Amino acid sequence: MTSPSGSSDAPRPLLNRRLAEFGTTIFAEMSALAVRTGAINLGQGFPDEDGPEEVREAAVRALRDGRGNQYPPGPGVPELRHAIAAHQQRRYGLAFDPDTEVLVTAGATEAIAAALLALVEPGDEVIALEPYYDSYAACIAMAGGRRVPVTLRPRDGAYHLDLDELRDAITPRTRLLLLNTPHNPTGTVLTRAELAAIAELAVERDLLVVTDEVYEHLVYDGEHVPLASFPGMRERTATISSSGKTFSFTGWKVGWVTGGRDMVAAVRSAKQFLTYVSAGPFQYAVAEALALPDTYFEGLRAELGARRDLLANGLAEAGFEVYRPAGTYFVTTDIRPLGGTSDGFEFCRELPGRAGVVAIPNAVFYDHRDEGAPFVRFAFCKKREVLEEAVGRLKGLGR
Template sequence: MTTPTDHDARGRGHGSRPLLNRRLAEFGTTIFAEMSALALSTGSINLGQGFPDTDGPEEVREAAVRALRDGLGNQYPPGQGVPELRTAIALHQQRRYGLSHDPDTEVLVTAGATEAIAASLLALVEPGDEVVALEPYYDSYAACIAMAGGTRVPVTLRPHGGRYVLDLDELRAAVTPRTRLILLNTPHNPTGTVLTREELTEIAALAVERDLLVVTDEVYEHLVFEGEHIPLASFPGMRDRTVTISSAGKTFSFTGWKVGWITASPALVTAVRSAKQYLTYVSAGPFQYAVAEALRLPDAYFTTLRDDLRDKRDLLSAGLADAGFEVYRPAGTYFVTTDIRPLGGSDGVAFCRALPERCGVVAIPNAVFYDHRDQGSPFVRFAFCKRTEVLQEAVARLKGLAAA
């Protein structure tokens, strides 16, 4: 039984040792939880956390209901994922990108992309290994690298000419003899950058030259408005050194189902599965059958999704510019990054905490996605994966900033 003297308000247990594992000591409550709670308490429009405010296709939702009623997935599914979904993932990769994968040995279903990232890093990184990641990065990257005992080495994407740009020389310089892998995200959250064929060619050449593994987070693969999405695994020499991650949440607007996957060589899948089996083991049984059907939707679905989000991107981007922000219009994802300095401030965290009271809108400060916090301080991210009328109301509210 725990007694009041076993720990104090500082979160310390027996003696002076903190309760929280030191690898996670720098990570507190996520900014998403803080901002979403602020949205609820103030009645603000939540353009912070990236989740749609409507469900995805009705036929996909009905497929989940049918699976539940038919007893599909109500008990533990296979540890690697149900065969129907693994086959659908393999067919998707072949049809979209010409990548051939054996659904029995080269596909692994996970509890969303977040578990796929965690399992990949826990499996492939040992204490002391360096992991190069593009900064700003999704917050789970830093935590997962820390849990694996690795050292994160950020390479900063910087705004230039209205977009965020990767300095390939800086990336090459970041690789040392201790580098184990590159953690890549394209289309990139939060900046909306879509790496070009030329950039990916250089990254692939670097990985081959230095014998590096690459973990690629491609969950926004179908949300590309300019340019094209090209999986790194399709480049010469990358097939057997790349773990490709994606998920159903962003593409089909069922983020709560938490169905993700990796595709990779048999050796890499076996390694990642060794870690994954001790995390969730399995999850989302009935939803796996529904996602298998979703991946077989006609091309028109994916085109309509992209075009609808492009229109919403343009609506919100124009409204933010009218409100006085400098806007970096994204080439992909469903986030737009802005610079608050034209509005007279440079502290994005303070700006986002005050924004709900100022105009009833919630956003996310980009600084939380940086190791070099000063690099991200003046930037703020807004999500546009919302109903058009919600975005129109948000734009109307934000106009008050220009008049302030």
């Protein structure tokens, strides 16, 4: 590139400074590694089998009936918005107006992006629980915010939040708490007492909250309690969930936001300039999925809980230190008891060649990379026979 004076300068990077630290996601890298090596992919959290047949058929029926083949309404089709409101009322006793307090999005990731773009001013601080899902950091950056991590730390076989550390992280510049429970990647499910303390803190310091609750139906130990159900939280909380994890149709990308009228209006203002609308026919199918009987949700939880135990027990037998998750799709392990490297990146890049399995290094989810260096995440949302084969391969690491 030549400057106006005619001198030659170094070319200006195309990617803006806010996103310069973000390259290809670790999920893309490790999934490509799985394909290249033929390894079992326990890295990315997508199921290897479809969800309920009646839900899939509902999507086919919507396509054939011409429902959703053109632009659906910006906030989402009425059938889905009413189904989301009914779900929140039935499961948690939370009442939302489907016309003004429910917004359908292109998955939870878009919902998070739209919420942060709508609610965060440049320079605002956003507190997120570390390790965090990688899109959080990118979305905070795109909004011009400054992320402030509060680290969950392993103890007694699980990860724990230090409420005093959370309180100390809040400054006059703090605008928003970005909360994820059940928590990816650690599997932590915040308790009712912890959530009550967070709610009191948010009210006391007049903070907004965005909660990512996509694993709400995948809790194996304890219970899922929406933060919006606590006193003073309904109007200041944007509650986010999606259909992908609950119904095993991750490719449909149907998510949603619920909250007070003003909160949802703010998020909708940003969302309309992202995708505007998406997944028309799938919205009708997800509306039917949300109305499935409780036996479906109970069966899903029981089946995935059994797969969690299969993988966690196998990893422990292979020599890993295992942090058994209370929820989500994922088991976090410490690789140090295996000997050899304590660098999760190095371990995960070598694992396909050593054992024919792909995992994700947890350090990618940290600002404080040293905190996450020896930890590796495995997904158990796979068929039992796949998990059994993976466990058998991993047991060879110690030999």
